[in-house]
């Protein structure tokens with residue numbers, strides 16, 4: 001998760017918004033992924049990529065119009081989401097084949 005988003009995802013406003021959105025999706029179809037409709041939802045996804053400019057704008061960040069409830073597999077397909085996409089790796093493999101923790105270098 002990007003640093004600027006950390007505070008947002010911990011905020012009460014987001015927690016309430018997210019819980020309300022999931023509760024609504026459960027009423028609609030039992031809480032299935034809105035993308036594939038097969039797997040249960042796992043992550044509330046922002047359809048507008050959050051940036052330092054829009055993350056404090058409730059019309060973007062807390063607007064159910066721009067949210068979707070998705071399973072992990074579908075969510076990971078979004079650009080910049082999921083492990084290994086758009087993020088610096090936290091580990092790499094050393095010559096002995098063991099992972100090297102970059103945070104300790």
Ligand SMILES: [Zn+2]
Pocket residue numbers: 033034035036037038039070071072073074075
């Ligand atoms: Zn899905």
